[in-house]
Amino acid sequence: MTLLTLNNLTVRRGECPVVDRVSLTIAPGDCVGLIGPNGAGKTTLMRAALGLLPHEGTSSISTLKPHERARLAAWMPQSREIAWPIAVEHLVALGRLPHGRKPTPQDRAIIQDALARMGLDAHRDRPATELSGGEQARVLIARALAQDTPLLMADEPIAGLDPAAQLATLEVMQDLAREGRGVLLSLHDLSLAARFCTRLILIDRGQIKADGPPQSVLTPENLAQTFHLRARIHDTPEGPFLQPLERLT
Structure with a gap:
């Protein structure tokens, strides 16, 4: 069983492919980190997979009707602007809209769980x-x-968070995968990606360069070729830890 299947997914700007023939699957229990340098195509890939951008090839969820897609996949983009002074609990409750019914005790329990997971109980009544x-x-x-x-699916979910909040957020994502959900995250912190993700997909210039366990993806060769970086890789009980040493030109 897969939750997302991409087959030769391609997104073009003019004649130039920004995402170039990407094929991958995400299954229940996967916590997948999408990594790569700025401009590699990570955001474009995720948006096209959701059907938010025109594309060639196929995505198993892009052709679903909007309400079906919203029940299968949740999406957190990079943009995080909150324009209206709505109470935190009410804003979180908007996540239940795809289920299309009046709030039930089950809905309220799910909302309370989401607030608790993200440490927001004390802020529930505050304007966001x-x-x-x-x-x-x-x-x-x-x-x-x-x-x-x-x-x-979340695009840089820990950007702008303090270190403790970054760890707490990735622990939530890891727990979701352990509960049997599929998680796809774009991340820039390679050490945290290696620690919390069961699998990394390295993308550069719109193409997948490596896909597998963190230890097999975060190699000196891949770091040099994709990130133009020389780094020392330390094996720790929490997974590989990368110490950047030198920018390669």
Whole structure:
């Protein structure tokens, strides 16, 4: 069983492929980190997979009707602006809209669980616009969690969070995978990606360069060729830890 299947997915800007013939699958229990340098095509790949961008090739979820797609996959984009002073709990509750019914005790339990997972119990009644940027990011993650979908896709979910909040967020993502969901995250912190993801997909110039366990993807050769980086890789009980040493030209 797979939750997402891409087959030769291609996105073009003019004649230039930004995502170039990407094929991959995400299954229940996968916590997949999508890594690569800035401009590699990570965001474009995720948006095309969701049917938010025109593309060639196929995505198993892009052709679904919007309400079906929203019940299968939750999406957290990079943009995190909250424009209205809505209470945090009410904003998180918007994640239940794809289920198309009046709130039930089950809905309320899911909303409370999302608030608790993201450490937002104390903020539930506060207008979301009064929170810090990092706190607002956690609110939007909680809204995605409240969707309670088999697949969660998030674009740089820990960007702008303090170190403790980064760990807490990735622990939530890891727990979701352990509960049998599929998780696809784009990440820039390679050490955290290696620690929390069961699998890494390295993308550069729109193409997959490596796909597998963190130890097999984060090699000196891949770091040099894709990130133009020389790094020392330390094996630790929590997974590989990367110490950047030198930018290669």
